[in-house]
Amino acid sequence: MSDAGWRPVRRTRTFEEVLAQIEERIEADGLAPGDRLPGERRLAEQLQVSRASVREAMRVLETLGVVSSTVGRGPDAGAVLTARPGSALTDLLRLHLRLSSLSMRDIIDTRLMVERWSAEHAARHPDRHGAELAAMERALERMERPGLPPEEFVEDDTAFHLAIVQASGNRLLTAVMQALRDSVRRYAVEAIVRLGDTAILRRDHRRIFEAIKAGDTAEAGRAVADHLVHAYPELFGGSPSSSAPHGACPLDEEPGR
Amino acid sequence: MSDAGWRPVRRTRTFEEVLAQIEERIEADGLAPGDRLPGERRLAEQLQVSRASVREAMRVLETLGVVSSTVGRGPDAGAVLTARPGSALTDLLRLHLRLSSLSMRDIIDTRLMVERWSAEHAARHPDRHGAELAAMERALERMERPGLPPEEFVEDDTAFHLAIVQASGNRLLTAVMQALRDSVRRYAVEAIVRLGDTAILRRDHRRIFEAIKAGDTAEAGRAVADHLVHAYPELFGGSPSSSAPHGACPLDEEPGR
DNA sequence: CTGTGGGGTATGGTCTGACCATATTGTGGT
DNA sequence: ACCACAATATGGTCAGACCATACCCCACAG
Numbered sequence: 001m002s003d004a005g006w007r008p009v010r011r012t013r014t015f016e017e018v019l020a021q022i023e024e025r026i027e028a029d030g031l032a033p034g035d036r037l038p039g040e041r042r043l044a045e046q047l048q049v050s051r052a053s054v055r056e057a058m059r060v061l062e063t064l065g066v067v068s069s070t071v072g073r074g075p076d077a078g079a080v081l082t083a084r085p086g087s088a089l090t091d092l093l094r095l096h097l098r099l100s101s102l103s104m105r106d107i108i109d110t111r112l113m114v115e116r117w118s119a120e121h122a123a124r125h126p127d128r129h130g131a132e133l134a135a136m137e138r139a140l141e142r143m144e145r146p147g148l149p150p151e152e153f154v155e156d157d158t159a160f161h162l163a164i165v166q167a168s169g170n171r172l173l174t175a176v177m178q179a180l181r182d183s184v185r186r187y188a189v190e191a192i193v194r195l196g197d198t199a200i201l202r203r204d205h206r207r208i209f210e211a212i213k214a215g216d217t218a219e220a221g222r223a224v225a226d227h228l229v230h231a232y233p234e235l236f237g238g239s240p241s242s243s244a245p246h247g248a249c250p251l252d253e254e255p256g257r
Numbered sequence: 258m259s260d261a262g263w264r265p266v267r268r269t270r271t272f273e274e275v276l277a278q279i280e281e282r283i284e285a286d287g288l289a290p291g292d293r294l295p296g297e298r299r300l301a302e303q304l305q306v307s308r309a310s311v312r313e314a315m316r317v318l319e320t321l322g323v324v325s326s327t328v329g330r331g332p333d334a335g336a337v338l339t340a341r342p343g344s345a346l347t348d349l350l351r352l353h354l355r356l357s358s359l360s361m362r363d364i365i366d367t368r369l370m371v372e373r374w375s376a377e378h379a380a381r382h383p384d385r386h387g388a389e390l391a392a393m394e395r396a397l398e399r400m401e402r403p404g405l406p407p408e409e410f411v412e413d414d415t416a417f418h419l420a421i422v423q424a425s426g427n428r429l430l431t432a433v434m435q436a437l438r439d440s441v442r443r444y445a446v447e448a449i450v451r452l453g454d455t456a457i458l459r460r461d462h463r464r465i466f467e468a469i470k471a472g473d474t475a476e477a478g479r480a481v482a483d484h485l486v487h488a489y490p491e492l493f494g495g496s497p498s499s500s501a502p503h504g505a506c507p508l509d510e511e512p513g514r
Numbered sequence: 515c516t517g518t519g520g521g522g523t524a525t526g527g528t529c530t531g532a533c534c535a536t537a538t539t540g541t542g543g544t
Numbered sequence: 545a546c547c548a549c550a551a552t553a554t555g556g557t558c559a560g561a562c563c564a565t566a567c568c569c570c571a572c573a574g
Contacts, residue, residue, distance in 0.1 A: 011565095013527065015316070039554060050529045052309060055555085056316045059272070063320040071555040072537030078554060106429040113374050172363040176433065268536095270556065296525060307558045312526090328526040329566030335525060 014049050015056035021047065022057060026066070026081070037067060037079040107184060108232050114173055115164055116224045122167035123212045123220040132167035136160055136209050143202055150192040154185060160205055164224075167212070191232065200230050271306050272313035278304065279314060283323070283338070294324060294336040364441060365489050371430055372421055373481045379424035380469045380477040389424035393417055393466050400459055407449040411442060417462055421481075424469070448489065457487050 022037065037043070040058065044051040058079055061067045068082040122129055139160035143153060158181045165177045181188070192198065204227035211220035229236045279294065294300070297315065301308040315336055318324045325339040379386055396417035400410060415438045422434045438445070449455065461484035468477035486493045 011527095015527090041554085052312075052530090053528070055309075056313065056527095058555090059313045059316045060320045063317045069555060070537090071535070071553095073553045074538040077537070103428070106427045109427055110429050113370065117370050170363045170366055171360070172367050268556095272556090298525085309559095310557070313556095315526095326526060327566090328524095328564075330524045331567040334566070 014053045015060070018043070018047055018049060018053055018057040019060055022061065031081055033081045035081050036075070037081070039078050104187065104232075105235055107180065108228060108235055111161075111177070111180070112225060112228050114177060115161060115228075116221045118165045118168035118170075118173065119208060119212055119220040119224045120217045121169075122164060123215050123217040126213050126215045129167040129212075132163045133209075133213060135163040135166075136212075139163065140202075140205055140209060143198070143205065148198075150189045153192055153198055154188045157188070157201070157205075158185075164208070164212070195231070201227065204230055271310045272317070275300070275304055275306060275310055275314040276317055279318065288338055290338045292338050293332070294338070296335050361444065361489075362492055364437065365485060365492055368418075368434070368437070369482060369485050371434055372418060372485075373478045375422045375425035375427075375430065376465060376469060376477040376481045377474045378426075379421060380472050380474040383470050383472045386424040386469075389420045390466075390470060392420040392423075393469075396420065397459075397462055397466060400455070400462065405455075407446045410449055410455060411445045414445070414458070414462075415442075421465070421469070452488070458484065461487055 022043075025031070026037075031037075038046070040051050040054045044054045047054070058067065058069065061079075062069060065082060067079045069079050070077050122132065126133065139156045142148075142156040143160070162174070162178060162181065165174050168174075195201075204223065208220060208223040208227060211223050279300075282288070288294075295303070297308050297311045301311045304311070315324065315326065318336075319326060322339060324336045326336050327334050379389065383390065396413045399405075399413040400417070419431070419435060419438065422431050425431075452458070461480065465477060465480040465484060468480050
């Protein structure tokens, strides 16, 4: 018999089976956010497993952002399908960051690409994005408040940039960017403090906003790019890719600019 | 006293405390992928909690892709820091898909943006990406095998496109795209079957590969865009954004082209 | 010397049954 | 009508046991 071509038998732990069946039920019964799952004891009985196994499955579902558990009695207690599937992504990205598998350069490059793309999209049909434009303007005004602490500035800055992505209508990108901003909030505050003055950033924001509102796609893209360079000058210093082994010269480019 | 402004005290479950302490230890001790965590019994004893609580924490860490548990004895058994933090992202995205909060259009738009950007990056310095180019060529050859079942074609196709993103050097994008491809594998197979013939796709792949190798950034970007249109014609049909309420006309664009 | 078989043991996986804290619901008394 | 209190259902936690697995090591046979 051949020695290769074998693979170890897939050991299926019971909590994984429980997990799968719960997911199936959610899908089959068409459960929506806010709906309740059966209690742990009941699930354990029906699946004929121990409550501990059910609990491990619930922990996974909770980590994945599918359910949220509350104690007590009543129609809203127990495991409830949650409506905020994004926070799981946040936890993931935050962990990746802590375990230093990602660099700041990667994150800013990604932001540049996504937000530029989104801004161009938004600028193509500014009339369709009244809500997002309003959100952007609100954030703009909040950022003008004198004596604003860095933490709050970052908050409004996040709202502004998220509105851009939201205007693209792409929910995948919106979810990822939301999680990304949440994950790096601390670093963003540090960057603002290091920068000292937010005047340039606020001017950039206005420029982006006006470009989108005016439907000037090219200008909107350029404005986003310039803005990120101003916000993270240390990443775009004259030295060509000082710490980046390959790739990442995200500005000297854009084919046909 | 004011009635508002209060929020319920944050009940900290013990497994969350365990989780936090484990994360701290990983960071403080500088543990790297491959290193072992103490056994569940030992952790429970040192933290003075029950083994069940430790297990729930481990389940979360496993879901987050931080550790991977194996039974048995020996230096490689137990909870080991995993080197593949991507699988957690895969689970998340797959779940989001099942709960239908994401549309195929969003995914393809994202692919288009990311892979175009990556291809342009790679084409800018083709000499630095020998490894990725080799991987792409290998995938190209595998896809030429006659009588290839759709599943295997998708496998090689994924390898090809992933190599493009890898060549960008951006680990965040690489992780996200890897997870995305894994999440939609089933749909990709269906798309291939629906298409019937892969000749056009294979020709597109060659075109992308040659453009990157030749350092033709503009052509590389165009080739990627054309390829995705060929692969998902139903999304880019002549009807202007038939099912997309706003945004997403990802081709009639590229500012200053 | 080799190697081969088997026992010892540490690991995660699972189960049972209990108790606690919390929050709603029902009920009885005022 | 209102309020106090018991009943109850929920998740959270614990202790202790047993199982299957996989490695380690040593005695024993070749």
